[in-house]
Amino acid sequence: MRWVVVGNPENRRVRLFTDAVLAAGHAAPRVVPWQTVLTEGGHDFAEDELVRLDSPGENPAVDALLRGMHAPTRVEGSARWYTNFLAAVTSLRGGQRFDDPDDLAVLFDKRRCHARLTAAGVPVPPAPGTGPLRGWTEVRERMRAAGMSRVFVKLAHGSSASGVLAVESTSSGRWQATTSVEVDHEGALHNSLRVRRYRDEREIAAIVDRLAPDGLHLERWIPKATLGGRAADLRVVVVAGRATHVVVRTSRSPMTNLHLGGSRGDLDAVRAAAGDRWAEAMAISERAAACFPDTLCVGVDLLPGVGWRRFTVGEVNAFGDLLPGLTGLPGTPAEGLDTYATQVSAAAHFAAATPRPATIGTPR
DSSP states (O other): OEEEEEEOTTSHHHHHHHHHHHHTTOOOOEEEEHHHHHHHTOEEEEEEEEEEEOOOOSOHHHHHHHHSOSOTTBOOOHHHHHHHHHHHHHTEEEEEESSOHHHHHHHTOHHHHHHHHHHTTOOOOOOSSOSOOOSHHHHHHHHHHHTOSEEEEEETTOOTTTTOEEEEEOTTSOEEEEEEEEEOTTSOEEEEEEEEEEOOHHHHHHHHHHHGGGOEEEEEOOOBOEETTEEEEEEEEEETTEEEEEEEEEESSSOOOGGGTOEEOOHHHHHHHHGGGHHHHHHHHHHHHHTSTTOSEEEEEEEEBGGGOOEEEEEEETTOOOOTTOOBOTTSTTBTOOHHHHHHHHHHHHHHHSOOOSBOOOOO
16 A cells, blocks of 8 residues: 655645654655646546545645635635635545545535534534625624624635634624734735734625625634633544544634634643533534544534533534644544544554545535
């Protein structure tokens, strides 16, 4: 058996996974660049090759091919990214796969992902209303109809908090949106590493209206538990059905993403605060991952309610395993291993238990 990684060779993820493969005594993985897949129209793998897909992010040329824009910081274009990414995934043929195309089609659509989780009884934030959202006016109307004063407005196909707005209204009718979106002088939207607040409804409306053509997902803003005076949530990595790694993310803003100023919190303190609910938190994460049984590894964003007594799944991420230096939970098969070594260790059993067809069809 030989490993192959479809990814961007310069990415840290690819380097860390290569290190894990070498440490397990295997030959270094063959790397097939996403740019090659996108420009040459697919790739064929040998039947004895173990094929892992990695994130196509952090490469301007690949991003331009997927989104049709030559400005890597731009927010718009996520719908085109989604269509082109799935087309690239389904152009890959043969090999033993660890990232199922049908699963990826759902994982990268927040609306479909929440629907699948809900159908399986996995708790997710309530969504005010159903159907496409055409802009700010409809967002505001759905909030009022549902009696919600605080919601998250998200790009249906976004990731890494791109295009996310935490929107809230007051009893006096004023609006506020917290987001990393920056608007340039021409009205184009850019991702920024600085979280900011917009308090003019016209500015908020302009951002939402510009995002709407790419598809929006709307959900209740659930107040999170705190740790050290900061809002906190959990990224739970689930490998082959087991919750193996957990990182606590804390922030003073509604977005806890580490690249937006969030910081890692004390896992022991969280486990102590959760008490006997900790097992329930891990079980919910595993139930969420079980909705994607043909994918080896996912990262579950688990939202703890105030007091650490209830847990809700915010998102399930296909490429949510970049947690450098974090070893697995005690008592799990990942104890002492990072997320990549855990996947290498679990791969043989997963491949045997989940056979893949030689040719993958179009996503449902």
